[in-house]
Amino acid sequence: MNIKPLADRVLIEPAPAETKTVGGIIIPDTAKEKPLRGKVVAVGHGTKDEEMVLKAGDEVLYGKYAGTELEFDGQKYLIMRQSDVVAVLA
16 A cells, blocks of 8 residues: 555545445436445554554444545545544444
């Protein structure tokens, strides 16, 4: 991985959007609900005021509008502050 988040930021690979059909109707990508869970790929070092508690490999839940979307080598990621993550899935 060539992306290394700074400070209290984490890089997350979002879970794929669910593709449900309703009575044989295929839902287009624009109407699909954004996933609110993903896997932490990389983390920063934290700040002097906030230590980094997340680690690479954690499955997390985050807010609907959290983070900034980016694409690297054809893969979509989200980069956000650790405080935007609401839970770690056990």
